[in-house]
Amino acid sequence: MKYTIEGFSQRNALAMKLSLEDLLFLRWFIDFKEDGEMKGKYIADINDMGYWVSYKYVIKELPILFSQPPHISNSNYLNFSFEEKKKANKNWINACKKKLQRILSGNLSKVLNRDLHKENVKNEKGQSQINSYVYLSINKATYKFLIKDSYGLYVENKSTGQKCPPVNKATTGQKCPPVTAGHFCPVYPSTNNILYSSTTQSKQKSKDFSSSEKNTNARFIEKNTHLILSKFQANRVEKFDLNRLEKAIEIFKEKGGQYFSLLELIYKDNKNFTPKVSVTPKTTQHGINQTYKKYDEDELEKMLLENQNGKFEKSKNKNENTNSEYTEDTDPLKKVYINAVESNWENIGTGTYNMAKKYAIKYNKPYKVL
Secondary structure, three states, rough: OOEEEEOHHHHHHOOOOHHHHHHHHHHHHHHHOOOOOEEEEEEEOOOOOEEEEEEEHHHHHHHHHHHOOOOHOOOHHHHOOOOHHHHHHHHHHHHHHHHHHHHHHHHHHHHHOHHHHHHHHEOOOOOEEOOEEEEEEEEOHHHHHHHOOOOHHHHHHOOOOOOOOOOOOOOOOOOOOOOOOOOOOOOOOOOOOOOOOHHHHOOOOOOOHHHOOOHHHHHHHHHHHEEEOOOHHHHHHHHOHHHHHHHHHHHHHHOOOOOHHHHHHHHHHHHHHHHOOOOOOOOOOHHHHHHHOOOOOHHHHHHHHHHHHHHHHHHHHHHHHHHHOOOOOOOOHHHHHHHHHHHOOOOOOOOHHHHHHHHHHOOOOOOOOO
């Protein structure tokens, strides 16, 4: 018997009454929920992501789940009018949506949770209508049961107040009575009427994709976490940096992660790998305080006076050097002085007069006193 179907335990899928269509949709959802077409939102209560899934996107990506569109199934489609084609296409899409709703509300709902409150949409008349999206998140407990290597009886969510008693190993064919919700009966090798013989599990791993065929990163993930990667997931991690992946696995464990999607999300988030170093920057004032601690008050006052005198001398020398750079012919005030002389020192502004006067005094030139 083929041990896995679409990467899921076949015996556990049968125990949960999941069909091939259920498993096909579940595998597609698990593998492609991170491809950018589904809008994800972190849900703190389950420590994982929930996703908005478009009906039209599912119909496009999983045509094997649905009937053929009218332009293929109806031989008279080309003879239809525009309105007839529009109506035929609309009816086909609605039929596909209703089938998908039946799948999601059936046994698959044990693994994929729907938030019907988020999906509740009404038209202008207040009537309920089929929304364009469904909101899905993974049920951790049932998904873990579906992919695990060991097996037992799947228990429906019904409470009887009873628990499984110890199984008598000497008695073959013994079954557990109804149990409290979420509690699994123990499985012993001698209990060979629980779905399938336990020898199948002990002798083989999944024939779909064995660990020996997986790349180094995939084997590293499986060795250091509880995850069992599908072929598609193994291909996604093949080019991951091993050091970064190791850090991502540490964070994944700290968060109590259950699914590959969260591990991949952690790996791709650069914020998780930015060094968090808390350093108080040392300002100029900090340096001054550290330097001046070795001087007493008198020494500091002396240094301050010398510093101020030094600044004054530098400023004075700078002005002198600036002034000495010009000669009588190169001084820019010469032109102002000439204009003042030509105008007989009349009809010129106060600023112009002062600059011309400054030039005259500096180079011993005549000027008119106003």
